[in-house]
Amino acid sequence: MSTPFPFTAVVGQDDLRLALLLNAVSPAVGGVLVRGEKGTAKSTAVRALSALLPGVRVVDGCRFSCDPGAPDPGCPDGPHGSGDALERPSRMVELPVGASEDRLVGSLDIERALAEGVKSFEPGLLARAHRGILYVDEVNLLHDHLVDLLLDAAAMGASYVEREGVSVRHAARFLLVGTMNPEEGELRPQLLDRFGLTVEVAASREPDERVEVVRRRLAYDDGPDAFAGRWADEEAAVRARIVAARKLLPSVRLGDGALRQIAATCAAFEVDGMRADIVMARTATALAAWAGRTEVLAEDVRQAALLTLPHRRRRNPFDAPGLDEDRLDETLEEFSGDPDDEDDPDPDGPDGPGGGGGDGGQPEPDSGPRGGDTEARPEAGEGGEPQGSGGSSERAPARAAEPFRTKVLSVPGIGEGAAGRRSRARTEHGRTTGARRPRGALTKLHLAATVQAAAPHQRARGRSGPGLVVRRDDLRQAAREGREGNLVLFVVDASGSMAARQRMSAVKGAVLSLLLDAYQRRDKVGLVTFRGSSGEVALPPTSSVDAAAARLESLPTGGRTPLAAGLLRAHEVLRVERLRDPARRALVVVVTDGRATGGPEPVALAGRAARLFAADGVASVVVDCESGPVRLGLAGRLAGELGGTAVTLDGLRADSIAGLVKDVQRRAA
Secondary structure (H helix, E strand, O other), X not given: OOOOOOHHHOOOOHHHHHHHHHHHHOXXXXXXXXEEOOOOOHHHHHXXXXXXXXXXXXXXXXXXXXXXXXOOOOOOOOOOOXXXXXXXXXXXXXXXXXXXXXXXXXXEOHHHHHHOOOOOEEEOHXXXXXXXXXXXXXXXXXXXXXXXXHHHHHHHOEEEEEEOOEEEEEEOOOEEEEXXXXXXXXXXXXXXXXXXXXXXXXXXXXXXXXXXXXXXHHHXXXXXXXXXXXXXXXXXXXXXXXXXXXXXXXXXXXXXXXXXXXXXXXXXXXXXXXXXHHHHHHHHHHHHHHOOOOEOOHHHHHHHHHHHOOOOOOOOOOOOOOOOHHHXXXXXXXXXXXXXXXXXXXXXXXXXXXXXXXXXXXXXXXXXXOOOOOOOOOOEOHHHOEOOOOOOOOXXXXXXXXXXXXXXXXXXXXXXXXXXXXXXEEEOOOEEEEEEOOOOOOOOEOHHHHHHHHXXXXXXXXXXXXXXXXXXXXXXXXXXXXXXXXXXXXXXXXXXXXXXXXXHHHHHHHHHHHHHHHHHOOOEEEEEEEEOOEEEEEEEEEXXXXXXXXXXXXXXXXXXXXXXXXXXXXXXXXXXXXXXXXXXXXXXXEEEOOOOOOOOOHHHHHHHHHHHHHXXXXXXXXXEOOOOXXXXXXXXXXXXXXXXXXXXXXXXXXXXXXOOOOOOEOOOO
């Protein structure tokens, strides 16, 4: 095994190192999620932590790391008597993003289980991580079915493996550490809440600090052992401090005053449930132990809040992480006295800055027709196009209206893409729809189909009495149908005609609503805009819907309507994405009033571009943004050329009387 980079040699990243050390002192804190841009020592620090952890005593020969002082009575390798025990270093087990379910939880030998009735179990990564660290790099890219298994194990402290009535259970208590780049997408809220602490990291902007990072990294690469030797004393000191803090931890007193501050802080930031209060209390206690104190102070509560609450207060993926530290300080100050004392009313009143007023200081929360939009320009020509041949006029970006729940848009047919919640797909999870021969390792046995395949051959196999001889050729895999995530590519008209009549606010609100829906359904999203004389890829396909929302918010409008150019650019984006990920199906959402201006025969050219999507069988929806008493029906005509369906802005709402959108594209042959 290669020598890890020393933990104490990591430059800066104080919050990251503190969060990891607190979990080393008190594993009950519940792990840490490290969010930040690439190249910020996230993985380096996590891997270095395992070398600092004290060793663990295990039952000799137990594959599940049972504690000899309190062995698991249900251990598959048990029962354990008073046998030999040994001490080994703490493990850090890495879970690859592309791991299979069997690799995570372990697997049973199906053939031996059926033919011999023997439970032959091969432990997985959860068993190996028991009483250690389970590290998931790029945890936000983990498949949903693996996330579900992690949630179950984290909640119950055990892992269950079941195959058609044969089950194995073993203990699985581990420190969960994950790293992620927010630009690549957010975590599911259920898994996000399972991380005790969260830390935001970024590269230093100080030249001297950056120079030191490079100097240490080059020295480590030239000689890992020699570099680690130079930091051995510092590593030993931190290791000893962890051991001392663990011994002191049971003696730390969490007084009623500190508890009241914790409860008040969680209530002030409106976090869901009570897990935040419990984790914050454990974190504050660990902070006191790390500092060598037996009393939790207000400074411990404040630091615990900064580590515990930011990821729990997010209501949707468009909320920025972090806490208002002024408000935190006000809350801690307000509840800093004796709980039995009556506090005087705040002389500043509830409406001061940082207070919990309904509007929260947000500018102009008017959701009416104004919505922050600019007025239509008096010199605009027909359809809101600026006069003159240049078509280069630009309007200030309009604010998006409030998002709403949209009706379901889906891709017809059955796919085989990444797990998600939008369209039907053949998956490893979901309802059983049939059986097939296994391709590769058998994961989900279809028992009835296996028996039917084996039954006709029993006489030839020498079986004349009760029982059944099953061979590998008889095994049948259960075919299951679930849901997949799609690539939702937004093609947004940002021309002058869209900015007219103050429509852009409603348009952005509709796209924001669709982005929120895409986040909930585990889709990738992309954004193509067109205005002036060309189409532009505002956001290449990504799993980060908050990045798409940020691009949408700053989207300028104005100029002519190069509809054909926008469609052609979107078609090229899909072509490239299809090469990267052939299994992921696309849903194109064109947001426009259907107008096409600029260049020779713009309408005919747009029609030819639209027919390219129909020829490729791409599912599409046109969100018709046309308004006013006179309607040209151009968006509906465009939907016909695309082979898709048109829906109005009002009809996009889930509670619209128009009902659910069905058959968004002609049925696949």
